[in-house]
Amino acid sequence: MSDEQVRVSLTLERLWQFSLQYYSVREVKEACLKLQNQFNGNVNLLMLLKWLDVQHITIHDQQWLQLEACLGRSETLLHSYRELRKKLKSHLPDTLYRESLQFELQLERQQQSDLVDCINQLGLTTNHGDSLTLRYCRQLGGEHLYTAFCTPPAENPHL
Template structure:
């Protein structure tokens, strides 16, 4: 085993709970929606990267593509469903719309499950460089979202 190799305990439940708490932090929801809608970013990937940043670990540069590719299975379905849900918003009763939001959350959770499986299959190391969330935001042209919102540490939920 490589001496810089790090073993972490990442489960779907751990990432999901972190995501719910982080997303509810002031400013994060709006920044995530901006990342998604204006910059075509993936919020679940950002949340995973933020969790890894909080653990002070990262993956190798060669694994970026693999991590992004693991979204492929669920991304098209999630985008299609989200588009349909938005179009239906004005045409369906509130209760049905709320149910559609709940179903979308199930799809989001499924996508996080794919991300967790991917991360648990690759080698992680101590991060002595830039945070992963910063790298992702920069890749999307949304570095300002990182510096204004995503760079803030989540000390009170790091060890979830």
């Protein structure tokens, strides 16, 4: 089967809104947190992969490496900040803790921006094989979580 090149122009706002909507599904949120906390997965990468799955688009193995390299700039900072926030949770007043969560969301959004910039530079093809989400879960050793990610995102023609 030949690779059919596809053109997409993903925007940060489109991916962000897709992620917020998809993450709002309880089973998806729980599986994302397990993927992140137990398998060292990246939820922003998972959201991008799910968006690509919905579009029936895939990336090649070498492009996985490019996407993971795009995460390098922000992943260490985000991970360190998240760990610090968790440690301080019991010592912070509620208002300050909520502000720390908002700041973490800004870091998450910046990471998605990096991923969007990267994906828009890649040659993408129509997916005729396994979903990217399944491939990512397998790669991390969390294949059993994939069933939660099969939940289709809520219908919204703008996402």
